[in-house]
Amino acid sequence: MVDLKLISENLISGKAAKVKELVQQALSEGIEPSKILKEGLIAGMDTVGVKFKAGEFYIPEVLIAARAMHSGMEILKPQLIKSGAKSSGRFAVGTVKGDVHDIGKNLVAMMMEGAGFEVLDLGTDVSSDKFVDAVKNKNIEVLGMSSLLTTTMPMMKETIDALAANGLKGKVKTIIGGAPVTQNYADEIGADAYSTDAASAVDKVKALLK
Ligand code: B1M
Numbered sequence: 001m002v003d004l005k006l007i008s009e010n011l012i013s014g015k016a017a018k019v020k021e022l023v024q025q026a027l028s029e030g031i032e033p034s035k036i037l038k039e040g041l042i043a044g045m046d047t048v049g050v051k052f053k054a055g056e057f058y059i060p061e062v063l064i065a066a067r068a069m070h071s072g073m074e075i076l077k078p079q080l081i082k083s084g085a086k087s088s089g090r091f092a093v094g095t096v097k098g099d100v101h102d103i104g105k106n107l108v109a110m111m112m113e114g115a116g117f118e119v120l121d122l123g124t125d126v127s128s129d130k131f132v133d134a135v136k137n138k139n140i141e142v143l144g145m146s147s148l149l150t151t152t153m154p155m156m157k158e159t160i161d162a163l164a165a166n167g168l169k170g171k172v173k174t175i176i177g178g179a180p181v182t183q184n185y186a187d188e189i190g191a192d193a194y195s196t197d198a199a200s201a202v203d204k205v206k207a208l209l210k
Contacts, residue, residue, distance in 0.1 A: 001029055001031070002022055002025050002026040002029060002031065004026065004031070004035070004036060004039040004040040004043070005039075005040075005043075006022055007019060007022045007023060007026070007036065007039075007040030007041060007044065007072065008039075008040055008041075008043045008044035008047065009044070010022060010044075010068065011040070011041060011044030011045065011048075011065055011068045011069055011072065012044050012047050012048055012051075012065060013065075014061065014064030014065050014067065014068050015068060016067050016068040016070075016071040017071070019041075019068045019069075019071055019072040020071040020072060020074070020075055022040070022072075023036055023040065023041075023072040023075045023076055024075055026040065027075065027076070027079060032083070033076055033079040033080045033082075033083050033085060034080065034083065034085035034086075036072075036076060037076055037080060037085065037116065038116070040072070041069055041072050041073065041076070041114070042114060042115060042116050044065070044068075044069070044114075045065065045066075045069055045111065045114025045115065046114075046115070048061070048062055048065045048066075048114070048199075049111060049114075049198075049199035049202060050199070052197070052198070052199045053197065053199045053200065059103070059107070062107060062110075062111075062198075063107070063110075066107075066110035066111075066114065069110065069113070069114050070110075073113070087116055087117060087118045088115055088116040088117045088206070088209075089117050089118070089141045089142060089205070089209050090117070090118045090120070090138070090139055090140050090141045090142075091112050091117045091118065091119050091120070091140070091141065091142045091143075091144060091205060092119075092120040092121075092122055092131075092134045092135070092138065092140040092142075092143050092144065093105055093108055093109050093112070093119065093120070093121060093122065093143075093144035093145070093146065094121070094122030094123060094124070094126035094130070094131060094134075094144075094145060094146070095123070095124040095125065095126060095145075095146045095147065095148075095178075096125075096126060096145050096146070096147045096152050096153075096155035096156055096159065097125055097126060097127045097128070097152065097155045098125065098149070098151065098152040098155060099124060099125065099146075099147055099148055099149050099152040099155070100124045100125055101124070101146070101148035101149070101178075102123070102124045102146075104146055104148065104177070104178060104179075104198065105121075105124070105144075105146040106121075107198035108144055108146065108177065108195075108198045108201050109121045110198070111198040111199055111201065111202050112144075112201070112202060112205065114202075115202045115206070117205070120134060120138055120140065122134055126145075128155065128158045128159040128161075128162040129162070131143060131145070131159045131162070131163070132159070132162050132163060132166050132168065135163065135166075135168050135171075135172045136166065136168065140172055141172065141173065141209060142172065142173045142174070142175060142205050142208055142209065143159075143163075143172050143173070143174050143175070144174075144175045144176070144177070144201065144205075145159060145174070145175075145176045145177075145191075146176075146177055146178045147176070147178040147180065147181060148178045148179055148180065149180070150180045153178075153180060153181060153185065156176050156181075156185075156189055156191065157188075157189040159174075160174060160189050160190050160191060164190075169190075173192040173193070173205075173208040173209070174191045174192050174193070175191065175192065175193040175194065175195060175201060175204055175205060175208065176189075176191045176193075176194055176195075177194060177195045177196070177197075177201060181194060182194065192208055193205070193207070193208055
């Protein structure tokens with residue numbers, strides 16, 4: 001029997017091909033897909049989050065681990081869908097209109113996926129209308145917005161106002177982040193949460209859904 005810890009360890013060290021092989025082996029040995037996800041892939045990404053927060057891992061290590069996570073997920077996803085594994089929640093994320101910076105946003109998306117959320121990545125330069133559409137039509141529980149420019153931060157307020165105007169303000173929770181964004185700004189515009197980094201964003205989103 002594959003030890004699921006081996007999947008975590010290989011994910012943490014970014015060995016994508018090995019993770020893929022071990023996930024395949026675990027499935028063929030009849031281990032439940034949701035168990036492989038939780039005790040292999042998610043457990044590994046959790047450790048990556050802890051190491052990133054502690055300053056032991058930098059962005060390249062996180063991206064390499066996330067790639068390994070994706071390679072395992074490729075194999076696991078169809079099986080998870082078949083077995084009806086419950087996701088942690090539905091999360092959409094995008095970089096706001098006028099802003100094309102996406103490295104931080106992608107990290108947030110990867111960490112959320114690693115924590116078992118279904119993630120809808122809306123990309124960059126996302127208008128408030130597009131954010132509202134996603135919330136309305138894709139059954140989103142938490143909406144994340146990223147902004148790296150002081151000039152595009154007001155788009156976060158515009159989106160939160162647009163959610164309110166569409167009667168969605170209490171129905172969807174919002175979380176914002178990006179280098180120039182602060183907790184004060186989140187409070188000022190009525191965002192439900194603010195996070196300094198991608199790993200903490202996972203904890204904040206989980207807290208929002210409690
Ligand atoms: Co731009 N850029 N850039 N840039 N760029 C900055 C942001 C800048 C600080 C550089 C500087 O002047 N010192 C400055 C902004 C100044 C300001 O407004 N305060 C700047 C500027 C001015 C510009 C242009 C206007 C330059 C020009 O054309 N004159 C232009 C704007 C383009 C546009 O968006 N319309 C521009 C363009 C670009 C590139 C395209 C060349 C490239 C982006 C490539 C890409 O993303 N695909 C780029 C880059 C790479 C940077 C820097 C160097 C690095 C940004 C980055 O990826 N950091 C940046 C300077 C810097 O930050 N040192 C700079 C790594 C990333 C992991 O961090 O995105 O902060 P970050 O994400 C963090 C946290 O913020 C948080 O989690 C991550 C860590 O875990 N986080 C969230 C982010 N989003 C979150 C969402 C959450 C929660 C947490 O919840 C939803």
